[in-house]
Amino acid sequence: MPGGSGPEGAAAAGAAAAAAGHDTPFSFSPEPTLEDIRRLQTEFAAERDWDQFHKPRNLLLALVGEVGELAELFQWKPDGGPGPLSWSEAERGALGEELSDVLIYLVALASRCHIDLPQAVLAKMETNRRHYPVHLARGSSCKYTELPHEDIPKAESLGHTPEATECAPVSRVAEGTN
Numbered sequence: 001m002p003g004g005s006g007p008e009g010a011a012a013a014g015a016a017a018a019a020a021g022h023d024t025p026f027s028f029s030p031e032p033t034l035e036d037i038r039r040l041q042t043e044f045a046a047e048r049d050w051d052q053f054h055k056p057r058n059l060l061l062a063l064v065g066e067v068g069e070l071a072e073l074f075q076w077k078p079d080g081g082p083g084p085l086s087w088s089e090a091e092r093g094a095l096g097e098e099l100s101d102v103l104i105y106l107v108a109l110a111s112r113c114h115i116d117l118p119q120a121v122l123a124k125m126e127t128n129r130r131h132y133p134v135h136l137a138r139g140s141s142c143k144y145t146e147l148p149h150e151d152i153p154k155a156e157s158l159g160h161t162p163e164a165t166e167c168a169p170v171s172r173v174a175e176g177t178n
Helices: 007-019 034-047 056-074 089-112 117-131
Strands: none
Touching: 034 089, 056 089, 089 117
């Protein structure tokens, strides 16, 4: 039933909004968690005696292969517009499968390397906040090494101006970050 409160209703409402060209809020379901995915993948591989093949290098190469398959879905698609939100049901199904493959291999690699992904994400986001302060990075696609220096007053750097989107190469040697 369109517009209902269940997953089908939410999907139908999202598809209708996408077709109308609207951005709709999106959130993931609470389950499965990354730990659930790790456990499911570990059990799946153990049942097939595949653990012997799941060394970090093998998992990384499998992950890269799956990213290639994901990229292939986007190859030759036009830029702009609603993008994947307007794809056919079969194309969106393939997108979900390839994204799942990427996530499964990423979680397996992190597990094999003993990297706690949720904690690593929190640490990385904190690093990103330091590298990309809002008053310098807003509206800019520049890498943090190319953002204006911190000596620009916040009042001058806030807002979306043409100058704010231009990257200013910064000498890494001058900053002492060879």
